[in-house]
Amino acid sequence: MSGINSSTALWYASRATGVVALLLITAVVLLGLLVTRQGRLPGLPRFAVTGLHRNLSLIAVVFVALHVLTAVADGYVDIPLTAAVVPLASPYERLWLGLGAVSLDLTIAVIVTSLLRRHLSRRLWRGVHLLAYLSWPVAWLHSITASKDLQHGWLFLLAVACAAVVVIAVVWRLAAAARDVPRAERVGHLMSVMHSRHRMPERTGRP
């Protein structure tokens, strides 16, 4: 491996920002899953979890942008700017960079609809937002296939760890949803727990 010099700086920057972007979008997905369950983080009020989810997603976009721009700017391999958003437009690693473009397109849709959320119906916003669950795996695949960095060593373990926590979080999310008491049954459910101690049979009870 050669060191960093003026001709490789952009290439290394692209790979580094790519790894950070993967970590960030993983964190955003985990926080999003937590938000859907109205979960808390230690020491943070609930609205701060939502705020963290939003702000981290915007930071992730910045890193993805840097990742893309440095890759395009680097002259060693030929990656046209259009390849950032148009799948299969890059002669270099056509398929694997295409995955990156697909993931970025999905992310842009999610981010734009969230920024315009107050003008959209909840149903439309949510429908688009669910694309995040497609965007993350595609981005992950792009990460481990587009460069050799994440295919061995510590970075490989990092990529596997990211995938593992996302899978665990999704399973936790689905299991939690399956345990939900339907709205109409919630009160009855609580009442039966609460009132099992003192019954007022037929409203006739004199103390």
Add this chain to the structure above:
Amino acid sequence: MITATAGMPVGDTATGLPRLLPRGGQPEGWHAHTARHGRLPYRGHAGDLIPELSAAGLTGRGGAAFPVGRKLSAVLDAARSRRRAAVVIANGAESEPASDKDATLLWLAPHLVLDGLQLAAEAVGAEAAILYTHANRRRDVGQRLRQAIAERAAAGADRIAVELAEAPPRFLSGQETALVSHLSGGPAIPTFIPPRVTERGLGGDPTLVQNVETLAHLALIARHGPGWFRQVGTEAEPGSMLCTIRRADGTPRITEVPLGMPLRGLIAGPDGQGLLSARAVLIGGYHGSWVPAAEAMGLTLDNHSLAAVGARVGAGILITPPPDRCGLIETAAAVRYLALESAGQCGPCLNGLPRIAAALTEIAVGRQRRQTQGDVERWAGLVTGRGACHHPDGTARFVRSALLTFADEVELHKQGRCSGTSKKPYLPIPRDSARTEEDWI
């Protein structure tokens, strides 16, 4: 005072009451209706009726007492600025189990309500009108209304068609946003405001929701003018209102009284028995307040007077239980019902009301722990103002007033005693509660 006991109103020439219910207590058909009130005085132009309603000072008779003129203006403005035709909904979903005035009005004088619906629709330029009621409680109101609508069609009285809709048998189904949610095909559960239904209601159209009694008053103001309406009532709260009065025997009596009428006469009853026996009066139903009878005797039936004891006129429900019933046991049963009727969507209401109900039951059966009463006070404070609708607020008010009014009884219960001697439940409480989402649709 005009009383319709089991549908037998008597006239009172001095006050001109009753205005709404027909004398004689027989359901009024189209001919009897037009003979008594004349034809519909359409104004011919949207908005023309609104200044008259504002001048009359008519307020909503469903419980909230919102100025009718202002609500109609809001709907008309929204309809004009958004270039969408409004929708008018007559709300006859009288969900309060102790109340029977709307059902009685719809049964005896359906044409007056339907007149009001047409005139309100004209006033806000509405192109659709819906009459929303509960299914048969004791009388087949739905059949009565279908018959009335057919009579009007034959007479050519209506300018827009009226659609009938049935409310699910839930306590909250008459709440404005729940009603719109239900009519949109969803469950009858309240939604968050904004948007207000006056801006975006049914199908996104500006929507006017008025209680059926309010519409009946509106139909009479359109005929006789604001001055006539103000002949009874107080300066600040003019007009008359229908009240449901339950005395010791528990039978609901529907009475049309002027606002500002002394409660003394209403509690006493025709034979004056109520004065001797009553210990406390429940004013405003299960979202209302208990008031010690001695205090209530000095009050009048208007929000200005009742504010002194933290009570409100609400939908005009006055209940004086017989002295052999325990106010705590009765309240605990009613609060249990209210908790079961929570829509289960807002945390404070969902988690708070069952806890409050359980604690009240502990107090009622004499098993309260040292912290129970403090818990109830705390929870009542925690749920207030924190729901999409006022269900937690109204329930908390009801509970607090009971603990205050029956403070002596609470002490008695701590010692394992109770002043109630009858085991018969007094307050009317529906048996069924919702089990699945279907029960809300």
